[in-house]
Amino acid sequence: MEPHEFKLNEEGIKAVLPPLEAEIMEHMWKVKVATAGQVYEYMKEKHPDIRRSTVSILMNRLCERGLLKRRVERGRGGMRYIYSITTTREEFEVRVVQSILDALMENFREATYAYLSKIKK
Amino acid sequence: MLYALIPLEVILILYALGRSGLTLILGVSFTLVVLYLWSSRHRFGDGLMPLERREFPWLYDGIAKLAERAGIGMPKVYLLDDYIPNAYSFGNTIVLSLGLFEVLDRDEILAVAAHELGHIKNGDTILFPLITYGRYLFAVTTLTLLLLGSNIVKFLALLLYIGYEVERSSFMKGREFKADETALRLLRVPLSLRKALEELKYYEDLRETVKVSGVPSIEPSIERERKFTFIPETHPTYEERIWRITYEMNQLANRNLQ
Numbered sequence: 001m002e003p004h005e006f007k008l009n010e011e012g013i014k015a016v017l018p019p020l021e022a023e024i025m026e027h028m029w030k031v032k033v034a035t036a037g038q039v040y041e042y043m044k045e046k047h048p049d050i051r052r053s054t055v056s057i058l059m060n061r062l063c064e065r066g067l068l069k070r071r072v073e074r075g076r077g078g079m080r081y082i083y084s085i086t087t088t089r090e091e092f093e094v095r096v097v098q099s100i101l102d103a104l105m106e107n108f109r110e111a112t113y114a115y116l117s118k119i120k121k
Numbered sequence: 122m123l124y125a126l127i128p129l130e131v132i133l134i135l136y137a138l139g140r141s142g143l144t145l146i147l148g149v150s151f152t153l154v155v156l157y158l159w160s161s162r163h164r165f166g167d168g169l170m171p172l173e174r175r176e177f178p179w180l181y182d183g184i185a186k187l188a189e190r191a192g193i194g195m196p197k198v199y200l201l202d203d204y205i206p207n208a209y210s211f212g213n214t215i216v217l218s219l220g221l222f223e224v225l226d227r228d229e230i231l232a233v234a235a236h237e238l239g240h241i242k243n244g245d246t247i248l249f250p251l252i253t254y255g256r257y258l259f260a261v262t263t264l265t266l267l268l269l270g271s272n273i274v275k276f277l278a279l280l281l282y283i284g285y286e287v288e289r290s291s292f293m294k295g296r297e298f299k300a301d302e303t304a305l306r307l308l309r310v311p312l313s314l315r316k317a318l319e320e321l322k323y324y325e326d327l328r329e330t331v332k333v334s335g336v337p338s339i340e341p342s343i344e345r346e347r348k349f350t351f352i353p354e355t356h357p358t359y360e361e362r363i364w365r366i367t368y369e370m371n372q373l374a375n376r377n378l379q
Contacts, residue, residue, distance in 0.1 A: 035223075
C-alpha cells in the first residue's frame with residue numbers, strides 16, 4: 001500500500017489511514033491473524049456501538065489496500081474468512097517514509113536536501 | 122396480466138410477419154429453452170462450495186428443519202466465496218455467501234436461508250428464470266417489429282414491451298414479499314428476519330455512504346457496480362421489506378392471541 005495522503009495533525013499511522021482502519025491495523029499487527037468476528041470483539045471494547053458490518057467492510061477495505069489478505073478456512077468450526085497481515089508495522093512505516101520523501105524530493109528537491117542536511121547536524 | 126402479455130406479443134408478431142414471425146418465435150423459443158435447460162443443470166457462478174454437515178452442523182440441521190416445516194425436501198446448499206453478504210436460490214439450490222457469516226448471527230443467517238427456501242417452496246426458482254427468458258423473447262421480437270413492422274405495429278410492440286417490463290417488476294417484487302411471508306411462518310424466531318434485513322441494509326448504506334458521521338473517514342471503494350437503467354426495479358427496497366415484515370409479524374401475533 002502506497003499512502004496517497006499524509007495528515008499532519010494525526011499521530012502514528014492515523015496520519016496515513018482513516019482512524020478505525022488504523023485501529024484495526026494496530027490490532028492486526030499485534031495478533032497477526034484473526035477473523036472479522038475476533039476483531040469485532042476487540043473493537044467493541046473501545047467502540048461499544050460499532051457493528052459487525054463496519055468491521056467487515058473496513059477489514060475488506062484493508063485487503064484492497066494490500067495491508068491485509070483474506071483466505072477461506074474450512075474446519076469443524078465451519079467455513080470462514082481468516083485475515084492476516086501482509087507486512088509488518090516496521091515495513092509499513094519504512095514504505096510511508098519512502099513515499100513521502102520521494103514526493104518531497106520530486107517537488108521540493110533543494111529545500112528537502114537542505115532540511116535533511118540540517119537535521120543531520 | 123404478465124402471462125397474458127406473452128400470447129399477445131405472439132399474436133402481434135404472427136399478424137405482422139406471418140410465417141417469418143412463426144419461424145422467429147420458434148427459433149428464439151428453442152434457443153431460450155436450450156439455454157434454460159443448460160443453465161438449470163449447471164452451477165451458477167464460481168467459488169461455490171457444497172455445505173458439509175460436519176463443517177456446519179447448526180446450519181445444515183437448521184436448513185433441514187426449515188425445509189421440513191416448509192414441506193419440501195432438503196435443498197442443495199452451497200457457500201459462495203464472496204465477502205459481500207448475499208444469498209440467492211435457483212432450482213432446488215440455495216447459495217449463501219461467506220460474507221453473511223461475518224455480519225449476521227446464526228438465527229439471522231437461518232432467516233436469510235428461510236427466505237430463499239420460501240422462493241423454492243413458492244416455485245419462484247422455476248418462475249423467475251422463465252420470466253427472465255420471456256424478457257429476452259420480448260426484446261428480440263420487439264426489436265424485429267420495430268425494424269420491420271408498420272407504424273401501428275411498432276406502437277403496439279413498444280406498448281407491450283413496456284407493459285411486460287412494468288408487470289415483471291411488480292410480479293417479482295410481489296414474490297419477494299411472499300418469500301418473506303413464507304420465511305416468517307417457517308422461522309422459530311421470526312424477528313430474526315427483520316434483524317437480518319436491518320443489518321444488511323446498514324451494510325449497504327455504509328458501503329454507499331462516502332462519509333458517515335458515526336464512523337468517520339469511511340469511504341468504501343467496494344461499491345457495487347451501478348447500473349444505468351430505465352427498467353423498473355424487480356427487488357423491493359430493504360425499507361419496504363422491513364415494513365411489510367413488521368406488519369406481517371403483528372398480524373401473526375394478533376392471530377396467536379385470538
